[in-house]
Amino acid sequence: DHFMLKEIFEQPETVAQTMQGRIKATPISPMKFGVPAVDKYLVPRVRLGGLVDYVSIIRRSRRIIFIACGTSYHAAMCSRQTVEELTQMPVGLELSGDVLDRRMPIFRDDTCVFVSQSGETADTMRAMEYAMESGALCVGITNTVGSAIARASHCGIHINAGAEIGVASTKAYTSQIVAITMMAIVLAEDQISKRTRIDEIVESMLDLPESLRMCLQLDESIKELAEGLKDESSLLVFGRGRNYATAVEAALKVKEVSYMHSEGINAGEMKHGPLALVDEFMPIIVIATMEDADMHNKMQGVIQQLMARSARLIILANDDDTEMTEIVQGKYPIVRVPRSDTAVQPILNIIPLQLLSYHLTLKRGHNVDQPRNLAKSVTVE
Ligand code: M6R
Numbered sequence: 254d255h256f257m258l259k260e261i262f263e264q265p266e267t268v269a270q271t272m273q274g275r276i277k278a279t280p281i282s283p284m285k286f287g288v289p290a291v292d293k294y295l296v297p298r299v300r301l302g303g304l305v306d307y308v309s310i311i312r313r314s315r316r317i318i319f320i321a322c323g324t325s326y327h328a329a330m331c332s333r334q335t336v337e338e339l340t341q342m343p344v345g346l347e348l349s350g351d352v353l354d355r356r357m358p359i360f361r362d363d364t365c366v367f368v369s370q371s372g373e374t375a376d377t378m379r380a381m382e383y384a385m386e387s388g389a390l391c392v393g394i395t396n397t398v399g400s401a402i403a404r405a406s407h408c409g410i411h412i413n414a415g416a417e418i419g420v421a422s423t424k425a426y427t428s429q430i431v432a433i434t435m436m437a438i439v440l441a442e443d444q445i446s447k448r449t450r451i452d453e454i455v456e457s458m459l460d461l462p463e464s465l466r467m468c469l470q471l472d473e474s475i476k477e478l479a480e481g482l483k484d485e486s487s488l489l490v491f492g493r494g495r496n497y498a499t500a501v502e503a504a505l506k507v508k509e510v511s512y513m514h515s516e517g518i519n520a521g522e523m524k525h526g527p528l529a530l531v532d533e534f535m536p537i538i539v540i541a542t543m544e545d546a547d548m549h550n551k552m553q554g555v556i557q558q559l560m561a562r563s564a565r566l567i568i569l570a571n572d573d574d575t576e577m578t579e580i581v582q583g584k585y586p587i588v589r590v591p592r593s594d595t596a597v598q599p600i601l602n603i604i605p606l607q608l609l610s611y612h613l614t615l616k617r618g619h620n621v622d623q624p625r626n627l628a629k630s631v632t633v634e
Contacts, residue, residue, distance in 0.1 A: 297439070
């Protein structure tokens with residue numbers, strides 16, 4: 254019925270398109286005698302044609318800085334940890350407009366990665382011109398072949414998600430995360446110590462189309478959830494680690510199309526202010542998938558503290574998380590998503606939240622593809 258819904262439902266195919274011809278299906282570290290085999294020659298698991306000639310320059314840079322706006326900024330925020338984990342390089346994250354406002358120091362041995370669905374966003378383009386003047390290597394990650402950022406950058410990655418028409422960016426977000434994750438893998442492929450980890454991430458990425466299809470089956474239950482939330486004036490979304498990005502991206506989607514106030518909050522910051530907003534009326538979505546044991550424990554703690562304050566919760570958890578069933582005791586709805594690798598899980602987690610923003614908007618009677626005051630490409634500063 255709408256481009257936004259079409260684009261949400263395209264994601265099993267669009268993430269596959271982003272990976273197509275770039276990821277090798279066979280593991281690089283086959284197990285021999287219970288330990289990963291160390292081959293004489295490193296066989297790369299991922300190949301990104303647009304970066305081939307620049308990989309060694311990026312590896313030698315002082316730092317990598319992701320620069321973007323809106324949803325593209327959130328995609329970089331989400332994948333930054335994977336780049337840090339695999340490359341062990343300092344990785345910065347900046348809003349395009351803020352780079353210019355601060356006249357941020359950028360140096361010739363920096364790599365600046367500009368992420369933009371349209372490739373035409375004025376703030377990101379201006380930030381790239383500024384970084385070019387500083388002599389930094391400029392990498393473009395865009396969805397639009399021939400766009401200003403694709404043409405003016407030194408090298409880059411096309412995310413190949415196909416034209417995105419809905420003003421709310423959905424399929425570009427998941428493909429941007431896939432593209433940045435592939436970039437992290439390419440940068441780490443020279444390190445034998447990272448090969449097993451790369452295999453783990455790649456295996457989960459290859460499962461993505463199927464896992465995304467399972468997430469899309471949540472559509473009907475999310476529609477019901479939206480019915481119960483449609484008259485609210487505010488919605489909070491709590492997440493941490495990579496899922497802090499999921500939280501802020503979900504909140505951006507909700508406010509952008511449904512015009513409901515929404516805020517993504519880092520659950521680690523809860524006690525430093527946001528807890529004052531918690532009562533039995535304020536709806537709060539808590540993203541509590543099993544990132545890793547430590548993160549899962551922390552999120553369980555957050556849920557218990559919120560429950561102690563009679564909060565009105567909606568929990569996002571993995572389908573095999575039985576502990577969550579015990580904690581929640583049937584008091585709150587639990588949205589279940591398939592389990593994946595920590596680097597890939599946020600790609601699944603955002604799907605029910607995109608669907609929620611879509612259904613909230615229809616139920617509130619607004620134009621989901623063309624929200625007021627917004628344009629698909631923000632070509633003015
Ligand atoms: O085309 P870009 O990715 O550079 O656009 C950046 C933002 O304007 C964009 O992501 C915006 O936040 C979306 N409408 C969010 O859904």
